Amino acid sequence: MVSAGSNNLSASLEDYLEAIFNLAGESNVARSKDIANLLGVSRSSVTGALRVLKKKGLVNYEPYDFVTLTRAGQAAAAEVVRKHNVLKSFFVDVLGVEIDIAQRAACKAEHTLGPEVITRLLCFIEFVTQSGRNGCDLAEEFKRFCKNGL
Amino acid sequence: MVSAGSNNLSASLEDYLEAIFNLAGESNVARSKDIANLLGVSRSSVTGALRVLKKKGLVNYEPYDFVTLTRAGQAAAAEVVRKHNVLKSFFVDVLGVEIDIAQRAACKAEHTLGPEVITRLLCFIEFVTQSGRNGCDLAEEFKRFCKNGL
DNA sequence: CAATATAGTTAGTCTTGCCTAACTTTGTCA
DNA sequence: TGACAAAGTTAGGCAAGACTAACTATATTG
Numbered sequence: 001m002v003s004a005g006s007n008n009l010s011a012s013l014e015d016y017l018e019a020i021f022n023l024a025g026e027s028n029v030a031r032s033k034d035i036a037n038l039l040g041v042s043r044s045s046v047t048g049a050l051r052v053l054k055k056k057g058l059v060n061y062e063p064y065d066f067v068t069l070t071r072a073g074q075a076a077a078a079e080v081v082r083k084h085n086v087l088k089s090f091f092v093d094v095l096g097v098e099i100d101i102a103q104r105a106a107c108k109a110e111h112t113l114g115p116e117v118i119t120r121l122l123c124f125i126e127f128v129t130q131s132g133r134n135g136c137d138l139a140e141e142f143k144r145f146c147k148n149g150l
Numbered sequence: 151m152v153s154a155g156s157n158n159l160s161a162s163l164e165d166y167l168e169a170i171f172n173l174a175g176e177s178n179v180a181r182s183k184d185i186a187n188l189l190g191v192s193r194s195s196v197t198g199a200l201r202v203l204k205k206k207g208l209v210n211y212e213p214y215d216f217v218t219l220t221r222a223g224q225a226a227a228a229e230v231v232r233k234h235n236v237l238k239s240f241f242v243d244v245l246g247v248e249i250d251i252a253q254r255a256a257c258k259a260e261h262t263l264g265p266e267v268i269t270r271l272l273c274f275i276e277f278v279t280q281s282g283r284n285g286c287d288l289a290e291e292f293k294r295f296c297k298n299g300l
Numbered sequence: 301c302a303a304t305a306t307a308g309t310t311a312g313t314c315t316t317g318c319c320t321a322a323c324t325t326t327g328t329c330a
Numbered sequence: 331t332g333a334c335a336a337a338g339t340t341a342g343g344c345a346a347g348a349c350t351a352a353c354t355a356t357a358t359t360g
Contacts, residue, residue: 012347032308045348047309052346064308064355095270108262117255120245120296127295138288145277146270162317182338195318197339202316214325214338 009056011111014080015039016049017058020067021077030067083110086122094128094139096146159206161261164230165189166199167208170217171227180217233260236272244278244289246296 009017019038023030032050036043050067053059058073069077084106091102113121128138159167169188173180182200186193200217203209208223219227234256241252263271278288 010346033306041347042349043308044310044350048347091267091270095267095274097266097270101264101266105263105267109259112258112262113255114251116247116251117241117245120241120247123296124245124292127292142274142277146273160316183336191317192319193338194320194340198317 009076013049013053013056014076014111015107016046016053017069017073017077018080018084020059020069021074021081024067024069032067035067080110083113083118086118086125087113090121090125094125094142096139096143159226163199163203163206164226164261165257166196166203167219167223167227168230168234170209170219171224171231174217174219182217185217230260233263233268236268236275237263240271240275244275244292246289246293 016035016039019035020030023034023038032043032046036046039046050059050061053073054061058070058076060068060070087106087110088102091097091105092099095102097105166185166189169185170180173184173188182193182196185196189196200209200211203223204211208220208226210218210220237256237259238252241247241255242249245252247255
């Protein structure tokens, strides 16, 4: 039995899915050229990836036509994006990492962290960023701690 | 100019390096078969990796002889191991993730996080695990927070 | 409506990283 | 010391994922 949520997606395919998700979110349309630009790959690589994603039932795709995500594709993409955002938020809001670096690090790490870590991390971000918890903002306190240490 | 610290290592090669480092740490000798077992790859894959690592000046290697790390190889391996340990420590000691899961997650994520994130993370672990900071252990407090939330 | 630019695809190649099967070297022991 | 087992290597193959170059389809516009 293969549930809809069981993704055997490579990191590369997850990147394509995320790109399509983000592009479609803006203009409701994902053009091959824009995907290629966003990911920094050639247009022919995009074509290849679309064929694979179609075979996996994640995108609606016919040659020379626009691309949309299927139900399953949306779910898979949303999970990737969620991971991405959790990580980026942790890097930026908690660790105080520069946003561009955090962006790239999140995009590379998002594929490797399973639900246990991501769930805990999300929880931890909430825990840390709820200000005034003990009359102090932890993220803020950490930044001060850092300046002393470094 | 190519400094000794500039590693163009793939995730895969970093895994081999780490394995050699760990094996050599125990018995001062890294046998091909043990590397293969540790990484779950075939012996011939190890041979291939050793050739590449030798070409990069990271291991001393002659066919049918034992393997040792060069100076540069030790430095590179130590950095990988350091990342690994920082991540694992964060997952286990701060987030409270189960140790086996943390181990695997750390091994997969260690290749993708650059020095900015790792340095900050290390600092953050110190910050969080210094108990009695405000009369409370943060990691401990987070575990309680989690139980309520989940 | 035809010419042309842009978008998309196809074909063929390369690299990385892994595998199996067969071969070679090394080491052990009767 | 010679035979056999274990370790290591080589040869050959496969899949993923990317590229370039050349071809096709679509869209624009005079």
